[in-house]
Amino acid sequence: MTEHLKALLAERSEPVRLTVGNLKGGTGKSTTAVEIALTLARFSDLPVMLVDADSINGTTFEWSELAGEEWPSEINVHYWPSINLAKRVRDSGHTGHLVIDTGPGDAGILRQALSVTDYLVTPITASPAEAVRIKPTLEAAAEIGVSHPLELSVLFTRVKPNTVSLREAKEAIANVGLDVLPTDVPFVLLYSQAFGTVPDDLGVFPQVLTEILEGGDDE
Ligand SMILES: Nc1ncnc2c1ncn2[C@@H]1O[C@H](COP(=O)(O)OP(=O)(O)O)[C@@H](O)[C@H]1O
Ligand SMILES: [Mg+2]
Helix, strand or coil, X not given: CHHHHHHHHHHCCCCCEEEECCCCCCCCHHXXXXXXXXXXXXXXXXXXXXXXXXXXXXXXXXXXXXXXXXXXXXXXXXXXXXXXXXXXXXXXXXXXXXXXXECCCCHHHHHHHXXXXXXXEEEECCCCCHHHHCHHXXXXXXXXXXXXXXXXXXXXXXXXXXXXXXXXXXXXXXXCCCCECCCCCECCHHHHCCCCCCCCCCCCHHHHHHHHHHCCCCC
């Protein structure tokens, strides 16, 4: 698997530009954004820009600050929760991978992020209401999807496997016609305790990134 993701990233002609977004809070967005940025840094030679665009929490930026010396030098972190986010990204001249973590409630910033990225990963938790609550996020994606292609993936996070609520939530999402990534992120300390650190074990995230990049083409 490790070699597979390395090859997948090396073969690409374009860097990975990805937004982690769900206008609902507390769904595992920041954890997903940081773990994906760490995965990109570990599996690819290109530099990574990680942007925290959450005007309320700043979790991603705090995470990297707390990690201090441990934080990989190939990942540049910026706190840009501003309405001119897209311009700042463009003006940065960065040509490597880009991961943008967005916050709850701010559709304007989410649209800015989507306008400079090619993938939207939407972490959701296993509650039946999520399928309804994801709507504003999808509307923002649909607006941006008109001007450039945007690959959408739904990622179940903080999952307790084999529960009725997980099964029902997945059915509800499938009924809306959305692609759910085959791999879920389980509810375990490995992820909650990762905050402020650079974990050796990236858990399911290398697999999750592989699935995001491989998208709909069945392989
Ligand atoms: N897979 C997981 N297992 C256990 N706890 C998690 C997991 N993912 C996130 N958490 C915890 O859940 C809380 C919300 O996660 P966070 O990534 O900050 O979500 P968001 O950015 O959507 O608000 C944090 O305390 C985080 O440590
Ligand atoms: Mg967050």
